[in-house]
Amino acid sequence: MLTLVERPNVAAPPNGGYSPPQVEAMQRAIIQLFDRWGVSDAQAAILMGGISTKTFRRWKGGQYGNPGRDLADRMSLLLGIHKALRIIYSDAVRGYRWISAPNDLFDGQSALDIMMRGGIEDIRRIRTYLDSVRGGW
Numbered sequence: 001m002l003t004l005v006e007r008p009n010v011a012a013p014p015n016g017g018y019s020p021p022q023v024e025a026m027q028r029a030i031i032q033l034f035d036r037w038g039v040s041d042a043q044a045a046i047l048m049g050g051i052s053t054k055t056f057r058r059w060k061g062g063q064y065g066n067p068g069r070d071l072a073d074r075m076s077l078l079l080g081i082h083k084a085l086r087i088i089y090s091d092a093v094r095g096y097r098w099i100s101a102p103n104d105l106f107d108g109q110s111a112l113d114i115m116m117r118g119g120i121e122d123i124r125r126i127r128t129y130l131d132s133v134r135g136g137w
Helices: 020-037 041-047 053-060 069-088 092-098 111-115 120-134
Strands: none
Touching: 020 041, 020 053, 020 069, 020 092, 041 053, 069 092, 069 120, 111 120
16 A cells, blocks of 8 residues: 655755756856857857847856856756767867767758747757767767
């Protein structure tokens, strides 16, 4: 017979379990990564889930604020894409170029084109593809 066990009501950790220093480190890394990928501030705002361009420019100026779970997850996925590309390509520049190069697997679109649709699942699609190419975990 099954019995129901009550658990104390525990609040979910903020930012999906990422600590504030981790989130700030991801924000700094994303700024650098977008620069290497050649992503404009307007594109960055879309990739970050529709934040304002002004907010992204504040990040670039060192005013990071307190992004929520969605932003933290997006940054984590994007940094995972960067990591996968660094594993796949020994030359980092090739990985940076891959992001914006047309790809037959994406019907001639680039990975950036796919991610610019704005949904977190679009970013996850690229991350999953690259993880499969590099051999996963």
